[in-house]
Every structure is written in structure tokens, then in C-alpha cells.
Amino acid sequence: MRIAKNTWVLLLILLACAGWVAADNAYFRPKPIIFKVPKGWPQPVYDFSKNPLTEEGFALGKKLFYDGRLSKDGNFSCGSCHQQFGAFNTYDHSLSHGYNNALTTRNAPGLFNLAWQKDFMWDGGINHLDLQPLAPITAENEMAETLENVIAKLKTDKEYRKMFKAAFGDETINTQRLGKALSQFLLQLVSSNSKYDKVKRGEASFILPEQLGYQIFVQKCISCHTEPLFTDYSYRNIGLKMDDVLKDPGRMRITTRPEDSLKFKVPSLRNVAMTFPYGHDGRFFSLMNVFEHYRKNMVVSATTDPLFRNKLPLSNYEIGQLTAFLYTLTDSSFLKDPRFAAPGADNHTKPPADIHR
Amino acid sequence: MKHSVYMTVLLALCLTGLHFRGPVPATAPAGKLRLVFHHQVGKNPLELGALCQNSLGDSITIERFKYYVSHFTLTDSKGRQWKPDPQYFLIDEEIPGSKIITLQVPDIDIGQIGFLLGVDSAKNVSGIQTGALDPLKGMFWTWNSGYIMAKLEGTAERSPSPGHRFTYHIGGFRFGMNTARAITLQIPPANQPLREIHITADINQWFSGASQINIAETPVCHTPGSLAMRFADNYQNMFSIHSAR
Numbered sequence: 001m002r003i004a005k006n007t008w009v010l011l012l013i014l015l016a017c018a019g020w021v022a023a024d025n026a027y028f029r030p031k032p033i034i035f036k037v038p039k040g041w042p043q044p045v046y047d048f049s050k051n052p053l054t055e056e057g058f059a060l061g062k063k064l065f066y067d068g069r070l071s072k073d074g075n076f077s078c079g080s081c082h083q084q085f086g087a088f089n090t091y092d093h094s095l096s097h098g099y100n101n102a103l104t105t106r107n108a109p110g111l112f113n114l115a116w117q118k119d120f121m122w123d124g125g126i127n128h129l130d131l132q133p134l135a136p137i138t139a140e141n142e143m144a145e146t147l148e149n150v151i152a153k154l155k156t157d158k159e160y161r162k163m164f165k166a167a168f169g170d171e172t173i174n175t176q177r178l179g180k181a182l183s184q185f186l187l188q189l190v191s192s193n194s195k196y197d198k199v200k201r202g203e204a205s206f207i208l209p210e211q212l213g214y215q216i217f218v219q220k221c222i223s224c225h226t227e228p229l230f231t232d233y234s235y236r237n238i239g240l241k242m243d244d245v246l247k248d249p250g251r252m253r254i255t256t257r258p259e260d261s262l263k264f265k266v267p268s269l270r271n272v273a274m275t276f277p278y279g280h281d282g283r284f285f286s287l288m289n290v291f292e293h294y295r296k297n298m299v300v301s302a303t304t305d306p307l308f309r310n311k312l313p314l315s316n317y318e319i320g321q322l323t324a325f326l327y328t329l330t331d332s333s334f335l336k337d338p339r340f341a342a343p344g345a346d347n348h349t350k351p352p353a354d355i356h357r
Numbered sequence: 358m359k360h361s362v363y364m365t366v367l368l369a370l371c372l373t374g375l376h377f378r379g380p381v382p383a384t385a386p387a388g389k390l391r392l393v394f395h396h397q398v399g400k401n402p403l404e405l406g407a408l409c410q411n412s413l414g415d416s417i418t419i420e421r422f423k424y425y426v427s428h429f430t431l432t433d434s435k436g437r438q439w440k441p442d443p444q445y446f447l448i449d450e451e452i453p454g455s456k457i458i459t460l461q462v463p464d465i466d467i468g469q470i471g472f473l474l475g476v477d478s479a480k481n482v483s484g485i486q487t488g489a490l491d492p493l494k495g496m497f498w499t500w501n502s503g504y505i506m507a508k509l510e511g512t513a514e515r516s517p518s519p520g521h522r523f524t525y526h527i528g529g530f531r532f533g534m535n536t537a538r539a540i541t542l543q544i545p546p547a548n549q550p551l552r553e554i555h556i557t558a559d560i561n562q563w564f565s566g567a568s569q570i571n572i573a574e575t576p577v578c579h580t581p582g583s584l585a586m587r588f589a590d591n592y593q594n595m596f597s598i599h600s601a602r
Contacts, residue, residue, distance in 0.1 A: 050484065121500070125501040126499075126501075126502045127482050127502040127503075128483065128485075128502065130485045134497075135499040139499075139500070148493050151493065174487055175485050175487075175492050176485040176491070178485075179484065179485040180485070255531075
């Protein structure tokens with residue numbers, strides 16, 4: 001009897017031990033986040049099965065996004081050129097400021113709805129969202145740091161080791177996890193709650209100029225700025241004269257094909273009222289500058305999009321209505337969403353007063 | 358009980374079968390095969406930082422030489438192939454240990470060895486990789502996603518670029534610009550099964566393989582495109598078997 005009892009106790013202890021050993025793996029249970037595709041939107045192109053979204057991954061990605069240590073001198077985080085109040089563009093800057101008083105060579109685009117985007121950068125040179133952050137981190141005129149140094153800096157930080165473990169199951173910190181964690185944050189920057197979206201969902205209605213503007217938009221703009229993402233992600237030459245300092249050939253830099261000369265990615269028009277300046281090099285400071293380009297200043301060349309053989313005729317009246325419509329694409333709940341805000345930076349969540357709009 | 362034994366045997370057969378194309382050789386991985394890479398400029402062993410002469414008569418100093426190899430295929434005398442699990446290796450003159458690769462292979466008579474010089478296009482489009490393919494190894498373009506398949510850097514008196522440097526970063530994986538090259542080498546007669554294959558890579562082939570590339574005219578290649586393709590067509594001839602035993 002006693003022997004039997006001892007055996008039972010031993011067995012229980014053994015089981016408990018086995019439980020602890022097994023728990024080493026089973027203990028890793030990050031809180032999953034369900035990625036919601038807004039109604040009527042296409043399926044995202046990002047492969048979530050390779051990088052399942054979790055609360056822990058998001059928290060790590062957000063910390064990395066706002067951490068200046070990803071740059072050489074500690075001054076430039078991703079968030080310093082991608083500001084939430086500008087829909088994560090560089091607010092009011094044609095080109096952004098990088099390490100050692102350098103300027104970037106292109107306008108920092110807003111960051112949102114990236115799960116639907118296949119290629120990144122104005123020329124589409126980067127083919128995966130996880131890879132995208134490596135370009136600004138290592139570019140001499142941006143964050144100017146080496147990947148080796150970034151990984152080394154993160155490894156010395158106890159808090160990061162803890163967060164990598166929480167997100168990925170162990171304390172390994174490498175380039176792949178850095179990219180995946182940043183993607184976790186970036187993927188959740190979904191902007192789908194503008195007045196336009198509310199109208200589409202039947203929760204609001206356009207006032208007259210917005211309604212008229214939408215009709216003009218459907219007639220004249222929608223073939224490239226396709227709903228619901230307001231871009232078809234194609235590369236087009238819209239008759240922008242090559243800047244004689246930047247000498248940027250656009251898409252041709254990647255494909256080396258002369259027919260891609262001066263083609264740039266069609267930008268999304270969501271939050272367009274907040275993402276000025278416009279154009280790949282930020283040469284247009286207001287929507288009015290853009291309309292003037294389309295109707296008057298365009299330089300039609302061999303690679304200019306066939307849609308613009310006769311430029312894009314727009315009357316003053318149409319420009320007024322279109323502007324009213326484009327303002328309905330501003331998603332103020334996205335611009336102020338505290339989930340995406342820089343840690344402890346209440347005073348940075350408001351844009352500075354400006355005169356450009 | 359009997360059932361599960363059969364199932365296990367069947368499963369094992371299926372799993373081993375996955376590695377083979379054609380009839381299954383009698384044995385599973387039995388031994389280690391060491392591949393030793395030797396780098397030369399013509400007949401002379403490469404010495405980083407030392408002055409030497411290339412095939413076009415240029416006095417050059419080589420400072421960096423590295424390249425990816427992957428997708429090994431061993432073929433026996435009957436044409437049967439053995440493919441080890443896909444693995445990627447970065448061979449770097451600066452790191453002697455990187456020039457020796459050990460593969461687990463079955464005891465077959467190896468008549469031919471094949472491998473890919475470079476990184477296949479699938480790995481160029483699937484995000485960030487780890488290990489030898491980690492972008493922090495400096496063999497990845499961040500602005501135009503894709504691996505640098507092979508890198509050769511140094512100085513040459515006749516180079517017109519700053520510091521008389523020449524820098525050849527050869528990459529590109531898209532259709533028409535793919536600089537990865539399938540290499541096939543015949544094994545000379547030797548006692549089988551082999552335990553060591555010594556492979557020579559002759560840097561002279563970069564300058565005068567399929568076509569001549571003169572440092573004085575072409576000191577730099579940093580983008581995918583037609584120049585990179587010419588380099589790739591050149592370096593695909595740089596390998597030969599030194600010895601096998």
C-alpha cells in the first residue's frame with residue numbers, strides 16, 4: 001500500500017517535471033492579432049502565415065519604429081521621417097533630413113495600407129515589406145548605420161532581449177526578426193475610416209461639392225488612382241521634367257529598360273490633404289500645384305503615359321470640386337490613433353500650423 | 358503492431374525517396390564529403406593585398422573576393438543524382454574556414470558535381486533570410502532587393518576611379534538579368550567513394566572568360582544589367598577540379 005502511494009507521488013512529481021520541460025516551448029503563447037480586411041477591399045498581398053501578427057510583435061515593432069538607435073548617431077528613428085500627423089510622411093518637407101545634414105533624394109511617402117502593396121519605394125526596387133526598412137537604415141543620407149551595428153546595439157539592451165523573446169519565443173536578435181517586427185507594426189497601419197469610407201458604408205453622405213468632385217474623380221482620375229486603395233500600384237510617367245540635380249530616372253533605375261524612364265509609382269490618394277508636398281521629389285507644395293501640372297505644365301515625352309497625350313484638361317470649377325472630394329479621403333481617426341503614436345509624445349501628435357494646404 | 362511497422366518503413370522510404378531523382382541508390386547518407394575551394398589568379402594562389410598580374414596584363418591588388426554557392430548535385434556514373442538538403446554557403450577569401458564545405462553524402466561513385474554559383478531567384482523575393490543569406494553579410498542590395506552573387510574588389514593602377522579601385526558587385530535575379538550560374542564539373546578518375554574534392558576558382562576568368570573586361574574601361578559594376586551579365590558569363594568558367602580523392 002505504502003509502496004503504491006510512493007509510486008503515485010513519484011509519478012506525479014515526474015509528471016510535473018515533464019510539464020516544466022515541455023513548458024519551455026509551450027510557454028511561448030503570444031497574443032494573436034486578427035488582421036481585418038475592410039469590407040469590399042481585396043485580399044492583402046503580404047503573407048501573414050510567415051509572420052503571424054501578435055500583440056508582442058506589434059509592441060516590439062512600434063518600439064523599433066520610434067527608436068533612434070537604428071541610426072548611426074541615434075538621432076533618426078523611422079518615426080522622425082514618417083510622422084503620424086502626416087499619415088506617416090515627412091510633414092511639410094519635399095525631401096527628408098538624414099544623418100550629417102544630408103537630404104534624401106525622394107519624398108518620404110505616407111505609410112498606410114502596406115499589406116496590399118507588393119513593391120516598395122517610388123521605383124518599386126524593394127520586393128518585400130520586411131526588407132523595406134533595411135534601405136533607409138543603411139542609406140548614407142538617411143540613418144547611415146550598418147545592420148551589424150543595429151543588431152549589436154539591440155543585443156546589448158535587456159529590454160529588447162525580453163521583447164524579442166516575447167515576440168518570437170527566444171532572445172535571438174537578427175536581421176530577419178528586425179524586419180518581421182517592423183512589419184508587424186507597419187502592417188497594422190490601416191487607413192480605412194475617412195469620410196469617403198463612411199459614405200461607402202452608408203454612415204455619412206457627401207455634401208454637394210464632394211459629390212460633384214467624386215463624379216469628376218471617377219471620370220478623370222480613377223483609372224490610376226483606383227478604389228479602394230486609390231492607387232493601382234503601377235509605374236507611370238506623368239510628364240514630370242527630370243530634376244537636373246537629382247537626375248532620377250525612376251523605375252528605369254531598377255529595370256534598366258529605357259521605356260521605364262521617368263516612371264514612378266502611382267501614390268495612394270488616401271490622406272492626400274495631409275501628405276503634401278507631392279510628387280516623387282516633393283516638387284509640388286499644394287494640390288493646386290499638382291492640378292496646374294496636370295492641366296498646363298506637363299512635359300509630354302516618349303515614355304509619358306498614353307492617358308496624357310493631351311495632358312489632363314481640368315477647369316477651375318472641376319479643380320474646386322475635386323479638392324472638396326480629396327479632402328474626404330483624410331482619415332482623422334488614423335492620424336490620431338494612439339496605438340500608432342510615438343511613445344510619450346503627446347505634443348508631437350499634432351501637425352504644426354501650416355500655410356501650404 | 359505489424360501495421361505500424363509497415364507504415365514506418367513506408368514513411369522512411371518516402372522520405373528518403375524525396376531526395377532522389379531516378380532509381381534510388383542502395384545507401385542512405387553514409388559519409389562526409391569535403392569540398393575545398395582554392396582561389397587563384399592564373400597559376401598563382403590568391404593573396405589578398407598582394408600585387409599580381411591579371412590575364413590582361415594589368416597590375417592588380419585584390420582585397421575582397423566572395424561568392425555564394427548552393428544547390429549541390431552529385432551525379433554517379435549511371436546518371437543517378439543525389440541532392441543534399443538545400444543549403445547556402447558564402448565563400449569568402451578572408452575567412453579560410455568558409456572555403457571548406459562539408460556535405461553528408463551516400464557512398465556513390467561521383468562522376469560529376471554541380472552547384473549554383475549565386476542565390477536562386479526564389480530566395481531573392483521572400484523577405485529577409487538568416488545564416489549565410491543574412492543581409493548583414495554585405496551581399497545584399499537594400500535599394501534594389503536582391504543578392505550580390507559574387508563580389509571582387511581591389512585596386513589597379515589603370516583604374517580611373519577614386520583610389521584606383523575596382524569594385525565588381527555582381528547581382529541580379531530577374532528574367533534576362535539573372536547572374537546566378539549553374540556550374541557542372543567532371544570528376545577525374547579517382548578512388549571512390551570520394552571524401553574530398555578540391556575546386557579551383559581562377560579570378561582571371563572574370564577579366565577574360567567569355568569576353569574581355571578591361572579595368573581601365575570598366576572599373577565599377579554595382580547594378581543588375583548587361584554588364585553584370587557579362588561578368589556572370591565570365592565567372593561561370595572560373596571553376597575547375599584540382600583533385601579528388
